Amino acid sequence: MLYEAALDSRRWGEALDLFRSLFQANYVTLILRGPDASNLGMMIAVGLEGADKVSYLPYGHTTTPFVNQPADKVFTVEDLMTEAEWRRTPYFQHWCAPNDVFHVLGADISTPDSGKLRFRITRGEAAPKFSALDRARCEALLPHLRRALHIHNLIDRSESLGTLYSQAIGRLSVGTILLDETGKVLEQNLVAREVLAQNDGLKLVGGRLEASYPSDNRELQQLVRSAFARNAGDPVSIASAMSVSRPSGQVSLGVVVEPVPSQEWAEGKGQPAVVVYIRDAAGKSLASTAAAKQLFNLTPAETALAMELANGLSLEEAAEALNIRRNTARAHLRSIFSKTGVRRQTELVRIMLNSVAALSRNR
Numbered sequence: 493m494l495y496e497a498a499l500d501s502r503r504w505g506e507a508l509d510l511f512r513s514l515f516q517a518n519y520v521t522l523i524l525r526g527p528d529a530s531n532l533g534m535m536i537a538v539g540l541e542g543a544d545k546v547s548y549l550p551y552g553h554t555t556t557p558f559v560n561q562p563a564d565k566v567f568t569v570e571d572l573m574t575e576a577e578w579r580r581t582p583y584f585q586h587w588c589a590p591n592d593v594f595h596v597l598g599a600d601i602s603t604p605d606s607g608k609l610r611f612r613i614t615r616g617e618a619a620p621k622f623s624a625l626d627r628a629r630c631e632a633l634l635p636h637l638r639r640a641l642h643i644h645n646l647i648d649r650s651e652s653l654g655t656l657y658s659q660a661i662g663r664l665s666v667g668t669i670l671l672d673e674t675g676k677v678l679e680q681n682l683v684a685r686e687v688l689a690q691n692d693g694l695k696l697v698g699g700r701l702e703a704s705y706p707s708d709n710r711e712l713q714q715l716v717r718s719a720f721a722r723n724a725g726d727p728v729s730i731a732s733a734m735s736v737s738r739p740s741g742q743v744s745l746g747v748v749v750e751p752v753p754s755q756e757w758a759e760g761k762g763q764p765a766v767v768v769y770i771r772d773a774a775g776k777s778l779a780s781t782a783a784a785k786q787l788f789n790l791t792p793a794e795t796a797l798a799m800e801l802a803n804g805l806s807l808e809e810a811a812e813a814l815n816i817r818r819n820t821a822r823a824h825l826r827s828i829f830s831k832t833g834v835r836r837q838t839e840l841v842r843i844m845l846n847s848v849a850a851l852s853r854n855r
Contacts, residue, residue, distance in 0.1 A: 493506055493507040493510055494507050494633075494640040495636075495640055495643070498641070498643035498647070499644075499647065504522070505536070507640075508521075508536065508537075508538045511633075512538055512539055512613075514629065515597065515613050515622070517539070517613045517614055517615055518593070518616050518619070519538070519539040519591075519593065519612075520537070520538050520612070521537045521610075521611075521612045522535060522536045522609065522610070522611055522612075523609065523610035523611075524536065524609060556583045557581050557584075558572070558596070558610070558612075562600070563601070563602040563608060564599060564601060565599060565600075566598070566599045567597075567598060567599065568595070568596060568597050568621070568622050569595065569596045570621070588614075593614045593616070594614075594615065594617035595617075595620075595621045596612060596613070597614075597627065597630055598610065598611055598612040599630065601634065601638045601641060602638065603641050603642045603645060604642060605642075605649075609641055611634075611637065613630070658681060661681065662683050663850045663851055663852075664851070665683060665771065665775050666683060666769055666771055667681060667684030667685075667770035667771070667772075668680065668681045668768070668770075669684050669701060669770070670752070670764045670766070670768075671700075671701065671764070672763060672764065673765045675700050675701070675713075676699050676700060677699055677701060678762070683772075684770055687745065687770055691704075692739060692740045693708075693736045693738035693739070693745045694736060694745060694770065701768060703736050703737075704736075704738070704739055705737055705739075708734070708736050712734065712749075715734060715747075715749040716749055716766055719732065719749050719750060719765075719766040720765060720766060722751045732750055733746070733747065733749075735747070743773050743774045744773075745771070745772055745773075746770070746771040746772075746773060747769065747771075748768070749766060749768050749769075750767055750769070751765065751766055751767075752764045752765055752767055774804075780850070781795050781796070781799055783849040783852035784798060784849040787848070788831055788832050790828060790831060793814075793824055794831075796814055797814060797825065797828065798828055800813055800814060801837060801841055801844070804841075807821055807822065807825060825837070825840075
C-alpha cells in the first residue's frame, strides 16, 4: 500500500490507516512540511474524529520536544524524557492532552531532495505504551516508507515539470497531439483542440488524426507510419514535416511528426508512441501584454499597438482596430522604435514574436 500511495497521492490515507491498525494507534501523522515564516506547514493525518479517512491539515507547531532527532531512527517519548517532563511540556499540555495523545512512536525520515519528513504514531494514555516489538516493526517498515516517499517526490516533480513544459508549448501557440501505437489520439493540448475544432485542414475521424484533403492525408499518414518505425528502432529517413492545406483558404498549417522515445520496460498498449506538433501561422500571438510592457518599457497604448502589429495587422489596420488616429499610431510606433532599438516594422514584429513575452502567465 505504501508503494501504491507513492504512485497515487489519494492512497496515502489507506496506507497510514493500515499503520494505525497495525500499531493499534489512535492517530498516525506524516508531517510533510514544518512551519516557517511563509507558511503554516502541512501534515497528513488519520484517526481524527469526524474527519474523512485522511485529512490534509496545516501544521503550525513551531516548538515540539521532538525536534532535531537523528534521521531515520525510531524513538519514543521514553527515549527523550521522563513522564513528568513530558507532561510539563507546553506541547503536551496545549495539544496532546486535549486530543488524548500520550504515547508517541516516531521517526524523522530523510529523503534525498525533501529534507526530513516527520512520521508519528500515537496512542492514548489508557492504552499500553509502545513495546519493543512495536519499535522493531516500525524500524522494519521505515525503509519502505522512506523509499515510497522518495518515489512520490520524484513522480510529483516529473509531473510538475511535464505540466510546466506543456503549458510553455501551449503559450507558444504550438498544438500537440499524442498518438498510441495504433494511431489513436491519446491526448491533445488546448491549442490542438482549438485547431481541430475549426475542422479546417485537420480533423479527428474515429479518434484518429486526418487531413482534410486526400493528398495531404496520405502524406500525413506516411509521416505517422515513419514515426512508428523510428519509434521501433528502424532506420527510416523520411521528412517529418509538412504543410497542410486548409479549405478556408487561410495559410497552411505547419505539422511536424516525431516518435516518442520508447521505454524498454513499457511495451504495453495505449502508450504514447508519436507526437504531432501543429502550428497555425495565421493564429494570433498569445504573448502577454503585461510581459511585453515590462520587457520593452512600453506604455499601455504602445503595447496594444505592438501586439496588433505582431498579429499581422498593418499600421492602418491596427489603428482602426484600436480606434485611434493614424497619426497617433505613427507617434506610438516612433516611440516603440526608440525604446526597442529597431528601425522597421518587420524588425519589431520579429522581436515581439521571438521575445519571452509568450511564456509569461500574466496577460
